[in-house]
Amino acid sequence: MYGLIGKMRASRGQRDAVMDLLRASTGALPGCLSYIIATDPADADAIWVTEVWTDQASHKASLQLPEVQAAIAKARAFIAGFEFQVETHPVGGFGLPDGKTG
């Protein structure tokens, strides 16, 4: 599996607008196992996104989907920057679809 943990910063006051766009574009994308959007109680403009994909290729392919491209285009105006991003290799745990947890 392929994972991403990232923190983005919305333009002042635009956090909820960015989150609405992220949520609207996040459905059952091919290869997406988990995509969780969270606020940060210590940082009012921050958005944390944690993702699990079957593999890196699925994540990369998702960025080319029309609905994802449209969301990125809309959200760009409200995003001040990306502060943190790490790639991970999820190996298991709890809460992933059957057969993916270990």
Add this chain to the structure above:
Amino acid sequence: MYGLIGKMRASRGQRDAVMDLLRASTGALPGCLSYIIATDPADADAIWVTEVWTDQASHKASLQLPEVQAAIAKARAFIAGFEFQVETHPVGGFGLPDGKTG
């Protein structure tokens, strides 16, 4: 919802031992919606854990469960430290149990 994103560092060469202990103790704990354990391709001794709970109280209560206490006691000898931890407020996305996604 209540979330945690954390990075721990295993003692040199003990990463997989720690991950095995984490995986063994991570089942359907009350209030746990997601608990994903991942390696870091850029850091051989690191373990990333991303968690989603119904609320902070459920997470706190889980730390008192006998099976979790036993796992913590066993793992402690193999953990060098905790390098990063942030609390989040997950609001939705994809892959959480029905009714928890937005």
